[in-house]
Amino acid sequence: MTNAPQPLLQIEGLRAGVGGREILRGLDLEIAAGEIHALMGPNGSGKSTLSNVLMGHPDYEVGAGRVRLAGEDLLELSPEERARRGLFLAFQYPVAIPGVSVVQFLKAAVEAVRGRESVRAAAFLRELRETAAFLEIGEIFLNRPINEGFSGGEKKRMEILQMLMLRPRMVVLDETDSGLDIDALKVVARGVQRIAGPSAGVLVITHYERILNHIPPHRVHILLEGRIARSGGPELVAELERRGYDWLREPSAAPSG
Amino acid sequence: MPELPSDNKLIRDYAHGFVTPVEEEVVPPGLNEDIIRLISRKKEEPDWLLEFRLRAFRAWQRKTEPRWALVTYPPIDYQAIRYYAAPRSLSAGQAVDPEIARTFERLGIPLDERRRLEGVAVDAVFDSVSVATTHQKILEEHGIVFCSFSEAVRRVPDLVRQYLGSVVPPGDNFFAALNSAVFSDGSFCYIPAGVRCPLELSTYFRINAAGTGQFERTLLIADRDSHVSYLEGCTAPIRDENQLHAAVVELVALEGATIKYSTVQNWYPGDEQGRGGIYNFVTKRGDCRGARSRISWTQVEVGSAITWKYPSCLLRGDDSVGEFYSVAFTNRKMQADTGTKMIHVGRRTRSTIVSKGISAGESVNTYRGLVQIHPAAERARNHSQCDSLLIGDRCTANTFPVVESDNPTAVLEHEATTSRISEDQLFYLQSRGVDPETARSLIVNGFCREVFKQLPMEFAVEAVKLLEIKMEGSIG
Numbered sequence A: 001m002t003n004a005p006q007p008l009l010q011i012e013g014l015r016a017g018v019g020g021r022e023i024l025r026g027l028d029l030e031i032a033a034g035e036i037h038a039l040m041g042p043n044g045s046g047k048s049t050l051s052n053v054l055m056g057h058p059d060y061e062v063g064a065g066r067v068r069l070a071g072e073d074l075l076e077l078s079p080e081e082r083a084r085r086g087l088f089l090a091f092q093y094p095v096a097i098p099g100v101s102v103v104q105f106l107k108a109a110v111e112a113v114r115g116r117e118s119v120r121a122a123a124f125l126r127e128l129r130e131t132a133a134f135l136e137i138g139e140i141f142l143n144r145p146i147n148e149g150f151s152g153g154e155k156k157r158m159e160i161l162q163m164l165m166l167r168p169r170m171v172v173l174d175e176t177d178s179g180l181d182i183d184a185l186k187v188v189a190r191g192v193q194r195i196a197g198p199s200a201g202v203l204v205i206t207h208y209e210r211i212l213n214h215i216p217p218h219r220v221h222i223l224l225e226g227r228i229a230r231s232g233g234p235e236l237v238a239e240l241e242r243r244g245y246d247w248l249r250e251p252s253a254a255p256s257g
Numbered sequence B: 001m002p003e004l005p006s007d008n009k010l011i012r013d014y015a016h017g018f019v020t021p022v023e024e025e026v027v028p029p030g031l032n033e034d035i036i037r038l039i040s041r042k043k044e045e046p047d048w049l050l051e052f053r054l055r056a057f058r059a060w061q062r063k064t065e066p067r068w069a070l071v072t073y074p075p076i077d078y079q080a081i082r083y084y085a086a087p088r089s090l091s092a093g094q095a096v097d098p099e100i101a102r103t104f105e106r107l108g109i110p111l112d113e114r115r116r117l118e119g120v121a122v123d124a125v126f127d128s129v130s131v132a133t134t135h136q137k138i139l140e141e142h143g144i145v146f147c148s149f150s151e152a153v154r155r156v157p158d159l160v161r162q163y164l165g166s167v168v169p170p171g172d173n174f175f176a177a178l179n180s181a182v183f184s185d186g187s188f189c190y191i192p193a194g195v196r197c198p199l200e201l202s203t204y205f206r207i208n209a210a211g212t213g214q215f216e217r218t219l220l221i222a223d224r225d226s227h228v229s230y231l232e233g234c235t236a237p238i239r240d241e242n243q244l245h246a247a248v249v250e251l252v253a254l255e256g257a258t259i260k261y262s263t264v265q266n267w268y269p270g271d272e273q274g275r276g277g278i279y280n281f282v283t284k285r286g287d288c289r290g291a292r293s294r295i296s297w298t299q300v301e302v303g304s305a306i307t308w309k310y311p312s313c314l315l316r317g318d319d320s321v322g323e324f325y326s327v328a329f330t331n332r333k334m335q336a337d338t339g340t341k342m343i344h345v346g347r348r349t350r351s352t353i354v355s356k357g358i359s360a361g362e363s364v365n366t367y368r369g370l371v372q373i374h375p376a377a378e379r380a381r382n383h384s385q386c387d388s389l390l391i392g393d394r395c396t397a398n399t400f401p402v403v404e405s406d407n408p409t410a411v412l413e414h415e416a417t418t419s420r421i422s423e424d425q426l427f428y429l430q431s432r433g434v435d436p437e438t439a440r441s442l443i444v445n446g447f448c449r450e451v452f453k454q455l456p457m458e459f460a461v462e463a464v465k466l467l468e469i470k471m472e473g474s475i476g
């Protein structure tokens, strides 16, 4: 044990890829408890790859590097163990599971993450209804098969509902703001604010400034070609809006890194 | 207590696999007219019923075992089977043997009137005989006859004689003929005109004795504008031998009547090497005889070494409706060839087929269906949906939907899919903390939802649990 305060999420020299192609090429990132970070970067720069690697998607191979959650080696754990340790990923493209209702899905998830006592019928349903109401999700959604025929915005809300029910301590939001109307964006932001706090970490992956107005980040990182090309304060967002990504690309950098 | 086989793993897989130590009265193995006469005599049957059996036996002798199903098994020696086994205590006309009562208790079916299931009347069949039927009083108040087949022959002989074999004739097919010749017991039910049966009716079939076959017969008649929901459950001990179960179920729905017939079939399926298990060769047919009648079959088939079964509807009445909802799960070396026939004879008859096949292990799971539109069936409609889900890569799924239409006004729709449990769905659930095994069973339950929601509530809960247990360790 060490006495130095540990970052909640610590990524060091992470190299990872998919289908034999390396996409993350030595990525470093630290998020402390109580902090909200934003991750921005052009399409295809590897943001979702990072999310999937963090969560343990079986298709993604890790070549090198370390990822720790509260000091514990995440890469050794199965996806479900990572979830039980308090990692949550709001997916960019949540999948549908035909015939499995939101209630059933969340019951299984809450039971797995928070324990069997948390799903005692009455209390669980009450909590689910309240949380859904907080996110302005109609009750009829709870009995519908999860994500089946849901609109883009409804799926995103459903991710936030899951997040609140699972009470994670490290949240990764992969473009949860994309495709949301203004009201939905506020609802999502409200959900994230409820989770954020002194003991939780949040990583907001986005292309747009507007969600960051609702969820102001402490730090902003820019992912380019599989590496963090620049980190800074919130002012970096405005600069990106103004200048795009090109000024960050090193003209001399060899593509293979 | 009933004796337990020593193999713990088997017990965990198949908790119903125990044997009850009762003394049973059995007839010698073999099948001939003398045996049939003996069975008939033991049951003190009237002559017409013996005649029915003998006619069926002669038809059976002329028939050959069907070979078109996609199932393989060594030849069955019909002369090696015992065609009758009954607990001795019962033939002596006593109250239910405590050992047998305990068996049913352990299977979740208390027979004691004070502790019986709420809202469900049960006819409990143990090997060849019905041992008890609960809730008699309330049923009688409504004029409903629900009892063992043998009792019905004594109580309402005219009804039995009028309807027996009227849907599945004695010579219908090889196994139906065999059943008609030797059937031992089963359930009989008559719902009078205009009566909505206040309870779920249920028969629980239990095979106990070794070396015997079970040949039960169910006859259910819903008179005009009546309504009944009927459930059927089955289990058997774990044994190395294969046991033959050749049942016949006949349903008759008169004008405006509705019959909902649900089955949860969990016969012993054999072990991992495919040793033992029940051969479930069953003929089930419903006759929508009257206009606006409706017969709905729901089956959850998770047991048996081999299943050969096609619950069908003969839609004779105008505007009659036939439905077939099926989940068939096969694992290990199980083989299922199951489906339905919807025969549209009346005008504007409608049918719905929803079949969900799940194959795991090295099993073979076949859907076989026939939708037939007769020339007079103006504007008949059928919708068929047949989905197969494969688990692992050593199993096989087949779909043989046959459509024969002799009326151009018919509207027929057919959809079929074959899929595997998607990695993305699995990962999605895992990312929410759910272990892969639970995730798979959740996905499979979702796949079956359309069928499960047809089951009465308590049965649906049971079916979900049962499938979960069956899924365990099915991922190789």
Ligand SMILES: Nc1ncnc2c1ncn2[C@@H]1O[C@H](COP(=O)(O)OP(=O)(O)OP(=O)(O)O)[C@@H](O)[C@H]1O
Pocket: A018, A019, A023, A041, A042, A043, A044, A045, A046, A047, A048, A049, A050, A059, A092, A175
């Ligand atoms: N399963 C996969 N198979 C093959 N290539 C993949 C796979 N997943 C991602 N990639 C590739 O990896 C690169 C990074 O993709 P990723 O989804 O991580 O980008 P992103 O930063 O999230 O982009 P966006 O902003 O569009 O969401 C892309 O070139 C993409 O095509």
Ligand SMILES: [Mg+2]
Pocket: A047, A048, A049, A092, A174, A175
């Ligand atoms: Mg992405």
